[in-house]
Amino acid sequence: MIVRNVNDIIGTDQEVRTETWLSRRVLLKKDGMGFSFHETVIFPGTETHIHYQNHLEAVWCVEGDGEIETIADGKKYALGPGVVYALDENDEHWLRGGTKPLRVICVFNPPLTGLEVHDDKGVYPLVTDTA
Template identity: 85%
Template sequence: MIVKNLKDVIGTKDEIRTDNWVSRRVLLKKDGMGFSFHETTIFPGTETHIHYQNHLEAVWCIEGDGEIETIADGKKYALGPGVVYALNEHDEHWLRGGKEPLRVICVFNPPLTGNEVHNEEGVYPLVHDELSSTI
C-alpha cells in the first residue's frame, strides 16, 4: 500500500512551479500504479498552451475558476468546482486561469516521472526507463 500526504510533497523535487502553475506530483511512474496523480494550482490571469501528444489526462476542478479552449474548434468551457474534463483525444488547448486560483486534481496515463514541464509546443515528453517494462 502507498500512503502519502500532500504536505510531504510541498517544497520537494516533486513540486514543480512555473510562472503559470504549481503542480504537486503525489503519485508518479516510480510508484508503479500505471498512472500519475497530481494536485495543480493554475494561477489567476495566466494562459498556458497545452498539447499532450504523449499522454491522456483527466482533470477534476475542485476550487477556483478558469477556462479551457480547444484549439481545433475554438470551443470554450468554464471551469469551476465539480467540473471534470478529459483530454481523451490529445486535445490541443489553452488553459486559462480566472480571477481566483484554479485548484485541480489531475491523472496522467502513461504516468509522469515527476519533472516534466511543457515544451514550446505544449507537450510533455514521453520518458522511457526501466519501469516501462514492468507496468
C-alpha cells in the same frame, strides 16, 4: 500500500512551479500504479498552451475558476468546482486561470516521472525508461 500527504511534497523536487502553474506530483511512474496523480494550481489571469501528444489526462476542478479552450474548434468551457474534463484525444488547448486560483486534481496515463514541464509546443516528453 502507498499513503502520502500532499503537504509532505511541498518544497521537494515533486513540487514543480512555472510562471502559470504549480504542480504537486503525488504518485509518479516509479510508484508502479500505471498512472500518475497530481494536485495542480493554475494561477489567476494566466494562459498556458498545452498539447499532450504523449499522454492522456483527466482533470477534476475542485476550487477556483478558469477556462479551457480547444484549439481545433475554438470551443470554450468554464471551469470551476465539480467540473471534470478529459483530454481523450490528446486535445491541444489553452488553459486559462480566472479570477481565483484554480485547484485541480489530475491523472496522467502513461504516468509522469515527476519533473516534466511543457516544451515550446505544450508537450510533455514521453519517458520510456523504467525509472
